[in-house]
Amino acid sequence: MNNDEKLNNENKAGAEEYSLNDDRRVKTLSPGALVVRRFLRNRVAVTGLVILIAMALFSFVGGLITPYKEDQLFYRYDHQNKQYAAVKENTELRYVTASKDSFPSVAQAKFVLARKTGKESFDAKGKTFTYKEEAEEFYVIYSEESEEPVGFATYDIVSSSVSDAEVPFLLQYEILKALLNGQDEFEYEGETYSVSEDGGVTKGEEEVAYASSYIVQAIMSDVFLTRSFKEELVSSIKDGKTDFAFTDEDGTEAEYTVSFDAATNSYSVLQTVETKVFDKYHTPTREHWLGTDRNGMDMLTRLMYGGRVSLYIGFIVVIIETVLGVIMGGISGYFGGWVDNLIMRLVDIFYCIPSMPIIIILGAAMDALRVDPQIRMLYLMLILGFLGWPSIARLVRGQILSLREQEFMTATESSGIRVSRRIFRHLIPNVIPQLIVTMTMSLGSTILTEATLSFLGLGVKFPFASWGNIINDVNDTYVLTNFWFIWIPAGVCLLATVLAFNLVGDGLRDAFDPKMKR
């Protein structure tokens, strides 16, 4: 037979149909592969699986990709109004005295009386004073002891244009006298000063002082208010404006708001200052896709880390309860008798313990003890796991009770395999399908429980994020109403994850069930 013929024959054989009872017609699949196929045929379950994979990627890979850290704070500059100055229009006579005791307040009172009664002189503290109205509403008081005035009373106030220091008394006197009498110039200590109509006083080219009936005082002692500032402020107040912008000599611009306080009959000037604050509840932007939360942390990043925490807690709790449940249920189902009875009563007791209230009480106690958030998370997992094992124990026991009567168990017994090996090597694997379904479902419910606790503020605590404690912000009605981006994404993540676990669990149950018909 040459090669060509051989090839031809093989081709013929390949093209030939197998006879009907030929084994090669039957494609064999392992039970595992059958389960996978049945699972993949279930579109709803596959959707669930896709959601789960997406959530896992989002939480675990997302946390690596995101440029921010879990507890990185963001700041922004906020405009805050600070008390800057107070302005008062002077509507009463103000007294300026030459020296501290030259014109005491008793004398001031006597002066008011004298002015009203029209007397030209008055006595106070054993001294006799006389007064003279040197210009309109400008009263100068002299004492009998000296030629120089001891004080004067007027509505206008003289302040220095250069510094905070007080203008010498006599200079003030001269300025006011000149101003109120309408003079352009006056002489003081041998130098000539000129006075302008708006109250400015210049010596040569330089401005030294000014007079005005408005008192402008800085609130903080280290602030010096320049004359131009005061004048612009006063003119804007006269115009009845409430906003006022001023650029000082250095070119720094600042904005001010003026408000009138009727009680003290004065204006208070608030300076709008930029202050660094936490960038909280910022609406979504290009930098923060889901905005920032109440502490000024990036919401999307918190969501990713929250997913990690939720999934970690879910898995660890389910592992704890499965291990406990399988051991207890296995022992109970295999041995039966008093061991079974004891364990089942224990299960009854655990079933009876109201788990949610117990966890709430323990959470409140941990709050009071100020347990470290990380240790608290560990306790939470242990408590949830410890309270959750009975249902798994019951499931395992029920399965084992029916399995141990079967022939393969008699076979293991007769071949003298160790008891522990018989339970864990031959019985438990037969329970695995149901176990996987239950575990998947209880992953969902554990995540839900953890989220509820964290929502109540009794589960995972700041600085750790969890989907539950992210939604916790919604307790503040303002957040509920105005900041959807704080709580809706976390809620959607939570719902999607729990739903996906349930869908997958449901799909697995159908896939494992060989009786299923399609």
Added chain:
Amino acid sequence: MKKYIAKRLLTSVFILILVAFLIYVLMRCLPTSYLEQVARQKSMQPGSKSFEEWMAQLSATYGMDKGIIPGFIAWCGKAIRGDFGDSWKWTVPVIEKFNDSVWISFVMGGIAFILELLIAIPLGIIAATKQYTKVDYTITVVALACFSLPTFFFASLLKLVFSVKLGWFDLGGLVGRNYEQLSSAAQLADKAHHLVLPIVTLVVINIGYLMRYTRTNMLEVLNADYIRTARAKGLSEKKVIYHHAFRNTLIPLVTMLGSSLPGLFSGALITETLYSIPGIGYVSYQSMISGDIPFSMFYLVFLAILTLLGNLIADILYAVVDPRVRIA
């Protein structure tokens, strides 16, 4: 049957005592309680006794100075006579506070329960009869979604939509602002109005489980041989489903529903707290987080009793409803 019930009752009492003991131990071991808060406050007052002295006095007043086992026996002795002590937080006898709050929870739970039945059972049956159709998939996914909904998230959504955006309901509370001025009929209407959102929440959260339970059991029945027989006899589909299948589905359904009846008294802790409805759930939540031992102790034991009662009802109903179950 009587013997069986008596045996079950005995076991239940035994379990209850053990559970109560566990809860008592837990409550006594709690590091902080309301008493300490009170003692701390009192010792802060000028010219007062020291914290330790106040603590000792308060402990003696409230019977907290005994050891755990004598304390538990004393508690049991009083509890059997219906005396659960005075609530520390609410400063009234525990039973009185319980009576004040349990009925609103019961009404809320009862209405929600009836609505659940009316919605979930028909939907479950439809899903089962139309297995693997679009209707079935939709119902299954909706049921699972309800089942997976976090209560607090759903309640917040409802509040956002119906209270904030539409302004139909108040954000929380049982009565409105001008409740006192209303006539008694209007007062009732006001309360009903405030209960709408909590009841909707309860129904949606609980409906999923019932829907799935109905569907699963109905499917099991539909696959049974006697249904095939009924169809083979040429009965109409309607008769097969509602006469033969549904009545058999009722067995597990009635058992399950019966066992959940006692739960109506347990209150909805999360929902009531979210909507500030002063039912038993809300009241006990407040008590628990403020360390009110007498009230928490009472509430936890009460919940345990309800669970045991539920199990007992389930077992008895199972035997009553299904004639095939005979208890020796």
